[in-house]
Amino acid sequence: MTSANAPRTLYQKIWDAHVVQQRDDGTALLYIDRHLVHEVTSPQAFDGLAATGRTVRRPDLTLAVPDHNIPTTARADAVGHRLPIADPQSAAQLDALRRNAPAFGIELIDDLAAEQGIVHVVGPEQGFTLPGTTVVCGDSHTASHGALGALGFGIGTSEVEHVLATQTLLLKRSKSLEVRVDGQLGPGVTPKDVALAIVARLTAAGGAGYVAEYTGSVFRAMSIEGRLTVCNMSIEAGARAGLVAPDDSTFAYLEGRPRSPKGADWDRAVAYWRTLASDPGAVYDKTVVIDAATIAPLVTWGTSPDDVVAITGIVPDPAAFDDPARRAAAEKSLTYMGLIAGQRMQDVAVDRIFIGSCTNSRIEDLRAAAAVARGRHVASGVKQALVVPGSGLVKRQAEAEGLDRIFIEAGFEWREPGCSMCLAMNPDKVPAGERCASTSNRNFVGRQGPGSRTHLLSPAMAAAAAVTGRLTDVREFA
């Protein structure tokens, strides 16, 4: 136990402020300030409530947005009527959310609303996510919200039901992990590369049991959108949440958003948010330090997000892995990926490009990709190049800036917002055996469709791959 005046980390401050009751068995009942609900992980939770006659304790702190199943093609006809969804199971899940949200008094931002998008894009964009709050969603990428200094973490459907019924969760406090990145990022190195570098350093399991806090000059200088990308991929290193201390950039991002505090409330909130940063001398259970100058533009080669290599590098040789289990896993990965040890990453030809997902679908991501695509054209060998904005508002902003024209003229498809090709739950899929340069977060076996092969990279690198038809060092386009 720490004394009342001991220096505390950002994580501990948020945790302490939300403990409803500390239990003798080491668990605490933690209050949840914000609950985002989507169509895939909620139907069984609502059914559970209905079966037990329970209600939603705080519908006013809950927001529902469909995103996973929703097609990214046109959603309404010329007169604004919703077009039918071909997959009956997807339609049934979307209908279930459409039925459950009003039945339990929850606000729904449905498919035809301009504000609809991926939950993790919508939450910050709406100012629903605020510093110092606890944010949950039945989705592991809820870690994203830590970019605003909120404790955001993914939960399963039983926990969704628990939060709906009680606005709390029974949890044990995680250990704290400081990931400090100091120095100057090199040319062509983006927040996505920082995220991949961190996952590679920690390994896919290294953050398990921890909540990460990202510190150092790189994050202080990073935009909120970049921080969202880094925090988003905390879970790829096993950390359930990732945090960046709120600062002036955070407040500037939030001010004036639809659900941000207003007037005197705003001033009071900012004063409180300024107290949240980790105290000098606060102790982390573990600290990892990365020199920004050592991070190159990165790409994944295997089927685990820690299978990372510089774009100038080669496919690693499984024989070089000491651990027999890792060696066997690497061999399986290379077979699945259709790659040969020693092959240059830049020689790997791609079939599809996906620019989108909760990791990289915000306006800055689209600007970075458009800067590469401008005046160029998607290579003839590329079968499909998708650009999927993270929300209707991102889409509108991009169109106001003319980014849609740049993409369309370059041969990309400009789509409606949603999770799209990240996870193969909607019509956007990578066919078996095809290779996708993807700005998403997971390169798991079958993630983008059965037999799909995924290379994770930044939006600018994805655009560069689209133009050349192979994995490409974006610095060649500088």
Place this chain on the structure above:
Amino acid sequence: MRPIDTIEGKAYPLGRPNIDTDVIIAAHHLKTITREGLGRFAFETIRAEPGNVLDDPAYAGAPILIAGDNYGCGSSREHAAWAMADMGLRAVIAPSFSDIHAGNAFKNGILTVVLPQAQVDRLLEVAKEFPIAIDLESQTVTTPYQDRFRFEIDPFRKECLLKGLDEIGITLAMDDAITAHEAKMRVETPWVEGAARAA
């Protein structure tokens, strides 16, 4: 939730690391609005491999799975735990688990047993021929060779599993404390609930 006391039987000696929840249940099977019937889709990509242990008749119906580290990493989908329960799994033994998946498994009465890699390796060997027993009360895994490995478990989870408790019911009994916290919030951080809905 059905109470757990001892789990004894064959164990699938799978043993590989980083089994993610996309592997346990692929996204195209998440479109269900119920919890049932996912077992037949579990581990689809592994089952496509010739000679895989999950389809080996020697282990048919095994209640235990032995895996490598970081079991259940990736997506928070509880469908993974539902699929495992539906295929008859009642326990998974591994050197480490993803935090979210371990919680989901627990909520569905599946015991996650963390043991050091060396002990997991030993169990992978033994399981090829013999059954394994897990006793939750004494927190031990035993084999017919007299191996006896003790594991740690969160006391709250242990009690819930032993008694088959409904966690929401437990929390609802703390309603006064939740109401008191909300009253404190309204004073100390009024913007938190004031701002959630668009003005």
